[in-house]
Structure formats: C-alpha cells, structure tokens
Ligand SMILES: [Zn+2]
C-alpha cells in the first residue's frame with residue numbers, strides 16, 4: 001500500500017447527543033486539523049444523509065449500547081448506515097438491522113466498558129477500537145490491544161481502529177489523539193468503507209506509514225521517524241527492531257506458522273501506530 005492515504009476519525013459526538021458542538025463546528029475542526037473524513041456517531045441518533053458533505057467527507061453512523069442475551073453490556077459503532085436506525089431500541093435488533101444495511105460493526109472501548117475479550121466472540125463485530133483517546137485521557141482505559149490479540153486467535157481478520165470519541169465538553173475536550181489512515185483510490189464514502197472492510201488502513205496516535213509492502217513472506221515499511229517496530233503474533237510470539245536513534249525503514253521476514261501477524265511501530269515520544277493483521281494480506 002503506497003497511498004493515496006486519507007486520514008479519518010470514526011467515533012465523534014455532536015450536540016445531537018452528549019457532545020457540546022454542532023455538527024458543522026465538529027466538521028470544521030477536523031477539516032482544519034488536516035482530516036479528510038469523519039464519521040458522526042451520536043448515541044442512538046443516527047447521522048444519515050446523502051446530502052452535501054462539507055468541509056470534509058462525513059460517513060453515516062451511530063453509537064449503540066445495550067446488553068446481549070448473556071447479559072454482557074457493549075457499546076457498538078455502526079458505520080456506513082443506509083437508513084437511520086430506530087432510536088433507543090434493543091442492541092441486538094439494532095445491530096442486525098445495521099448489518100442488513102451493510103454497515104460495519106465496531107466494538108467500542110472494551111476496556112472502558114469492562115468487557116472481556118471472549119464476550120465479543122458470539123457477535124459478528126467486524127473489529128474493535130484498539131485505542132480510544134477520550135477513554136485513555138479520562139481514566140486510563142483507552143487501550144484494547146490485549147482484547148484484539150485474544151480475538152485474533154479466533155478471528156484473524158478482526159479490524160483494529162483508533163478513534164477520538166470526542167465530545168468537546170469543558171472537562172472532556174480531548175481530540176486529534178487517535179485516528180485511521182485509509183489507503184483508497186478516492187475519499188468517497190464507498191471507497192473508504194470498501195478499504196476499511198479490506199483492512200487497507202492502519203490506526204495511529206502519531207507515526208505515519210507512507211508505504212507498506214507484503215510480498216513473498218517479506219514485509220517492508222517506510223514511516224515517519226520511529227524508534228521501534230514490532231511484529232506481534234499469538235501468545236508469546238513476536239519479533240522486534242529497537243534502536244536508540246530514529247529510523248524510517250524496517251523489514252521483516254514474515255513468519256509462516258503464526259495464526260496471525262500484525263505490525264506496530266513506536267516513535268521517540270511513545271506514540272504508536274498499528275497495522276491490521278497482515279497474514280493473508282498481499283499488497284504492492
Ligand atoms: Zn461509548
């Protein structure tokens with residue numbers, strides 16, 4: 001994957017639910033910060049329009065919450081809705097309708113909610129938030145790479161995204177701390193959703209990946225300056241490159257006997273970026 005890359009935030013609230021700002025102000029902030037697209041995901045209030053999207057592309061979306069039949073409580077993003085979902089319905093009914101509409105279903109902030117990894121397995125989530133910036137800034141529970149690795153042992157195609165979950169409230173004004181960068185031919189709704197489904201994106205808190213090549217069990221990346229690159233696999237499996245100085249290119253021989261392989265990188269400030277599982281991915 002060499003680009004073009006499109007920077008987006010997939011979990012945002014407006015004053016239609018518990019956010020402080022109107023949609024236009026949220027869109028202006030993200031456009032001014034260099035984002036190419038956002039998704040609006042208010043609680044149980046679907047953002048669903050086919051109208052003009054300014055000043056940046058906006059995906060239809062909603063954030064659902066509720067219990068499953070085992071009593072487990074979840075927050076779930078539905079991205080790419082074709083029609084609004086009923087407000088304040090039952091979680092599983094709303095997820096089924098979103099799925100029928102072709103929406104992506106993302107398990108939101110598992111650590112913040114208190115979910116165990118196994119709780120997700122009965123559900124057909126497409127992926128999860130591996131980093132939620134507001135959950136991390138507020139109570140230190142924004143990371144879910146541990147949940148991700150556990151699910152990947154059963155679902156090696158499970159997507160991992162980073163998000164802001166921004167509300168712009170006086171005591172919760174955290175934003176521009178976690179995002180996705182999507183490799184797609186255009187920044188249209190169809191192209192971005194298709195690239196998300198194909199795992200043609202990475203999640204980041206800062207580092208940028210300019211090129212990612214997987215070929216004949218060889219992996220190469222070009223990035224902004226980093227200090228560490230790690231291949232992460234099941235259980236104790238891993239490979240790493242660490243230096244005390246910045247570097248911008250890393251190569252690995254891909255293991256062929258791991259049930260999944262993903263790559264994460266880290267810069268001198270400790271900010272990370274994460275690719276999706278690479279095992280079956282072929283890119284040029
Ligand atoms: Zn939530």
Ligand SMILES: [Zn+2]
Nearest residue numbers: 011013063165
């Ligand atoms: Zn939220």
